[in-house]
Structure formats: structure tokens, C-alpha cells
Amino acid sequence: MMLSPAGKLFRFQVLGLCITLALGSSSTRVYAEDGIQFNTDILDVNDRKNIDLSQFSRSGYIMPGSYSMVVHINKNELPEQKISFYPPDNDPDGSRACITKALVEQLGLKQEMMRSLSWWHQGECLDESSLKGMESRGDLATAAIYLSVPQAYMEYSSEDWDPPSRWDEGIPGLLFDYNLNAQSRHQQKEGTREYSVSGNGTAGANLGAWRLRADWQGQLNHQTGVGQPTDKKLDWSRYYAYRAIPALRSRLTLGEDYLDSGIFESFRFSGASLVSDDNMLPPNLRGYAPEVVGVAKTNAKVTISQQGRVIYETQVAAGPFRIQDINDAISGELDVRVEEQDGSIQAFKMNTASIPYLTRPGSWRFKLAAGKPSDWQHHSRGPLFGTGEFSWGISNGWSLYGGALAGGDYNALSLGVGRDLMMFGALSFDATQSRARLPQQEKTLSGGSYRVSYSKTFDELDSQVTFAGYRFSEEDYMSMSEYLDARYYGNRVGNNKEMYTITFNKQFRDWGLSTYLNYNHQTYWDRPANDRYSLTASRYFDIGDFKNLSLSLSAYRNRYNETNDDGMYLSLSMPWGNGATLSYNTTVNRNDNTHRVGYYNRVDEHNNYQVSAGSARSGANLNGYYNHEGDVARLSANASYQAGRYSAVGLSAQGGMTVTQEGGALHRSTVMGGTRLLLDTNGVAGVPVRGYGSTVSTNRFGKAVVADVNSYYRNKASIDLNKLGDNAEATRSVVQATLTEGAIGYRKFDVIAGEKAMAIVKLADGSTPPFGATVLNARKQETGIVNDGGSVYLSGINAGETMTVHWNGAAQCQIQLPSSLPTDMLMRTLLLPCRPLAPAE
Incomplete structure (x- = not known):
């Protein structure tokens, strides 16, 4: 008589219960070397001699x-x-x-x-x-x-940081990352159309600890009705290789690079550098990354560059923006360009801030580089140079730092001291002296530059001075980049005199108010001063039944080449349903005043959009912005229209491709050429996985890449079990990885997918496998344990699949599933002949 599926499942449960009781019985104390003798008389089976419980006979026993x-x-x-x-x-x-x-x-x-x-x-x-x-x-x-x-x-280790012995260099592989932006604008009065496409990214390969990289950037501009040809350009701007040196907590870079220095101004060179990497330190000992804030009058493209190299480019919606994910290795002066869809352009410069150069007592930090300055055409120019700088923690609170740059007719020397003022913050002072001899001048130019930096968090006042600094440079002081421009191009770009900068934020918790201030002031010896002010204040409050209303004010002034660009943005918003927001905002600038009513909706973790309509002195306007976090790319689209003036659309895509010996995938990207984690779900497609951002579904090969991981952090990736399909099970759904910079990490989830079925396994002679035999699929995953009479409950099976049956510690025979599986396999038992394995198998 055939047992019902329920009866078979009951026997399977009884088996597990009996084994558990045997292992846990106080009357059978088990040591590692002791075997457990099972009393098979208590098992309700017909053939007690045909039982293989060897895998359960020792507590925790694993076959050699x-x-x-x-x-x-x-x-x-x-x-x-x-x-x-x-x-x-x-x-x-x-x-x-x-x-x-x-x-x-x-x-x-x-x-x-x-x-x-x-x-x-x-x-x-x-x-x-x-x-x-x-x-x-x-x-x-x-x-x-x-x-x-x-x-x-x-x-030493902390919650999210591991010591170097646990850092993972990743696996070999190829990568290609891109950031593309396209815009089209129709000027109604002039009757012209403008098209532009720009992009930048990184191609590379990983070999062991080495990261081989090539940065690229390009643009294409075309305007109809003006008789001008299409302007197009593609540059491979930089070729380089780097690797981590964990023993020195540093990074070695070979090839084309930009000088990474906390003392001297950055310039492009070809050569080698060895630099202490703060990212290798525990999080509480790391430094400060620069950020850029501003206000876009319309949907706009923001480009941040340095010495012609595009560092960051993105499209933003109308209103305030704050860009905080710039690499903290970037130092010196940055050029910021905001291209509005109405055709106007904001341009300003900002100096990256660095906190005072402090080092723990007894520790050293250093930055070394040598080579020749180079230009964008990969040609060397200028003398061979060598530079080195250091910081030494003298005692608990004092740090000594300094450096030298020697390069033929240009030399510079610097010395400074930093002091931890405890409750009063941190302060540093340094002086740099340069000597430069230009071929076109007989005299040697010699000058000094003096800098004071301060940083402080006022916990009791909920305030933080992220950075405050002052620098004064004498007229004959020259940086290396100024010297090269003067020597080879006959013009001295820069000639800085005074620079003030401050970044400050303050929380007023009782009022629900937060403020942020950024100020940069730069004067020159030979041209007008530049200024950049930015102030943001926001407050959350309730009015009657309306909860979590937000009032925000942003104001700025850019003074560049004796021209003021002033603006103000005021916004009032309120929640409207689940994930949606209604808002009113007004924008005031030197050219126009605009009033808008907007609606924002976060559809899900992958999609959001906002639309707005308003009026201005120049006419009515409409704006829309849509963002999609896709599996293979981050996509956004935007459109603007102003009556009688212009209409414009924009598209952007940010993504990448990673290929390794373990497989590959198209994916979203964040940092070009940066660290990433390849996740493997054992060939199961459509599994939702995530790092720290939104989920990504594995491709048809069961692979996905998450790029929102941090170097030298203990990153976690997981399967979203709430979104996992009913036909899939994950016995391992969380993985960890602490990856070195630029690594392609690889982690595998234990996922099994397929149908569930009740079956009876028969051997060639008509007998059945022993009670306790296991069924494994081609990926060595256990899909079932044989019960009395060869009955087995199988999970994760697929049509036409071949599986092996194991007992006595080895595979004994194999079963072949039908090419077409019935729909009611839990109610109708499958009969599966088990063929002996060939000798070669």
C-alpha cells in the first residue's frame, strides 16, 4: 500500500526526531572520538538492514x-x-x-x-x-x-573594519565603467537646436594586487542654424597602475598621476608615488572628503574638473544640490561648471579643505613621489623632480609635519606643526618657501606661503567647524604648476595672494533647525578677487494635522572675474501620501524670479520622479525629472519648457561591465574604476541581492555586481528574502567582504531553485537505496534524504536534471528527472530509476 505524501513527510520528520534524541541523550555521552550506536528497532522501517546512518554516528563528524x-x-x-x-x-x-x-x-x-x-x-x-x-x-x-x-x-578591529590580514585583494578581471550625459535644447526665438553628449569613465584590469587603469573623457557638440561643424573629442586622459602596500598602510601608483599632497599644490606628472592611505586606517582615524554645494536654476549638468580632467559629472534637478562623494584623494583648486537647460552657465572655483595634519603619537604618515611633469598629450615637460612629506606624532597632542619638493630650477621646502587642543578643537600652522628660476628671467624668484588650519566639533552646541583656514602667499611665491605654466607657456596662471575658507554647520534641535555655511575668498596679486558664499537653513515642523513640513532656504553668491552671480532658493514641502511630497518653491537670481509648485513621488526603491509647473517674468515653465536605479545602469531623464524661450531634454546613464573567470555582469556604478563585489547565486537567475543601496537581480547566469561597497570596510551583501521567489531557497543569504581599493571581490550564496516533489528511488535490481542515503544535484547541493522504501522528498529540482544518490560515503548511482515535470508532484509520486555510475565516474 502506497503512503500518502503526508505520511511520507511524517516519517521523514520522525527520522529527524529520532536522530536528534540519539545525539542529545544524556545517557549517551559523546566525545569527538566516540561513535554513537543507533537502535534501529525504534525506527518504523521495513528493512532495518538496509539503513545507512554512518553520517550521523558521531556528533559533528565530517568525513575526511x-x-x-x-x-x-x-x-x-x-x-x-x-x-x-x-x-x-x-x-x-x-x-x-x-x-x-x-x-x-x-x-x-x-x-x-x-x-x-x-x-x-x-x-x-x-x-x-x-x-x-x-x-x-x-x-x-x-x-x-x-x-x-x-x-x-x-x-585591533572595530565594527566595520578589519586588520590587514583579513583584507581581500579580490579576483582577476576586466572592467569598464562609464558616465554618459546627453542634452538637447531648442531655442525658440533664434530657431536653433543644440545637441551635446559628454562622458567619462575608466577601463581597467585587475591582476592580483595590481589595478591597471585608463581614464577616458569625451564630448560631442552640435548646433544647427549657425553653420558650425560638429565639435567632437575623445581623450584617454590618464594611464596608471596602483596597488595597496598593507604593511606600510600606503598605496603605490605607477604611471600618470596627480600629486597627492597635504602641503604642496597638485600638478600632473608621470612617475611613481607611495602615499599613506587614510582609508586603510580605522574609520575614526580617517580624514575629510571635499564637497560641492550650489543651486541649479533649472535642470542642469554639473561638471567638476581639475586642470582639465573631469573628476565628477552628473545631472541634477532644479534647486539646491550637494555633492559629497568626491574622492578624498582630490586636493587643490577645483573648477565647478553648472550648465542650465535655459542655456545659462554658472562657473566658480573652490578649494578643497583638509583638516589639520595630525598623527597619533609614535606614528608616521608620509607621501612620496618622483617623476616628470606631463601634459594632456602624455608628453613630459619640465625637470625631473622628487617630493616627500611626512607627519610624525611627537606626543599625545603634538604633530610635526613638513616636506620638500626638488626639481632642477624649482625647489620648495615646508615645515609645520599641528596641535590637538582637545575640547577646543585641532589647529595647525605651516610655512612653505619656494625658489624658482625662469629661463626668460635672470633673477631667482623666492617667496613664502603661510597657512593656518582649524577644525572643531562643538558637541555641547550641536555645531561643527568642519574646516576653517587662512593662507597668505607672497607675490614671488610659486607653486610647481605656476612655475611650469610660466616656463613653458610664458604666462603665470594663479599668482594667489590670500585665501579664506570655512565650512560650518549648526543644529538647533529644539527648533528642528539645521544650518550649513560654506565660504571661500581668494585674492590674487595680478587680478580681481573671487568669492563664493553658500548658506543653507532647513527646519521641520508641524501645523495642526499637517506633520513633518519642511521649510528650506538656500542662498549663494559667486563673484568670478568681477561679475556677481547671486541667487536664492526658498522651498516649503509637506508629505503627501506614502513616499510623496508636495512643494512650493521660489528661485531668485540676477536674471529672473521663478515660482513653482511641485510634486515628488518615490514609487519604490528603484524609481522616483518629480514634476513642477510655475511662472516667471520670462514666462510659464514646466519641469520634470525621473530617476531609475536599474540592474544594469542608473538612468535619469529630465525635461524643461519655458513659454516663448526654450525647450530641453536631458538623459544620463551611469553603469559598468565587470568580467572575471567566475562570470560577469552589467551593473550600476558609483566610483569609476572603483571597488565592487561580484555575487554568485549558483546559476539561479532573478535573485534579489543588495549591498547598501537598492536591490539588484542576478542575470541569467546567476551573477550580479554591486558597486556600492567601500574599500577597507567590512561590507555586507545579502539576499532580500522578502523578494525571493517561491521556487528558490537560500541556506546562506548574507556574505561579508573587506576589499582593498579597486578590488573585484567574489562571494557565493548557497541558493537552490526549482520544483518540489515526492519520489521513490529504485535501484537496477529493484531494491531501494538504504535509509539515510542523500540525493545531490550537479552543484553538490543536497536535495533530499532517502526514507523507508526509497521514498524521498525532493526540493529545488528542474526538468531533465541529473542527480546522484550517495551512501557509504560515495556516489553510488544517478537518477534522471523527466524532461517535463507534472504540476502536482507533491500529490503524485514520481518513480525514479537509479542507474549505476560508470567506472570513470
């Missing part, structure tokens, strides 16, 4: 061999790797995990603990008893080995 396992060290996770299990010397029938020397180096043990270790299995495997309190446990169910090590033996 090699297994791919994820390594868990305390609460942290290391990449999947091969773990071998060997019989201990004193227990030939036992099994013990082999923790190799290569794995021990990844654990993050202190050096004094490393010297006290002992080994077994001919010196290949760690003897855990040499670390008092260390424990290890393998688990085939989760394909993981769990290591517990007393924290006192470990190097």
Missing part, C-alpha cells in the same frame, strides 16, 4: 576530505576556501579540520601569538590547543567552519 567552506572567525567572515579534514593521529576513525598556515595568516592574530603556535599533520595544520580557549567546528549543513578565538589574541 576537502570541502569548500566559508570561514567564520568570531563574528566575522572570511572568503570561501578549501578546508581539508584529516583523521587525528590518536584517532584513525575520527576527523579534524586542518587550519593551514595560509588561513592562520588571515585570522588577524597578534604577532606574539603567531610565534607561539604549534602544528600537526606534518606541520601543515594548526594545533588549536596551542591557543588556549580556541575552538573550531565544521558544519556541512551551512558549508562553513566556525572558529572561536579569544579577543585578547587578535589584532
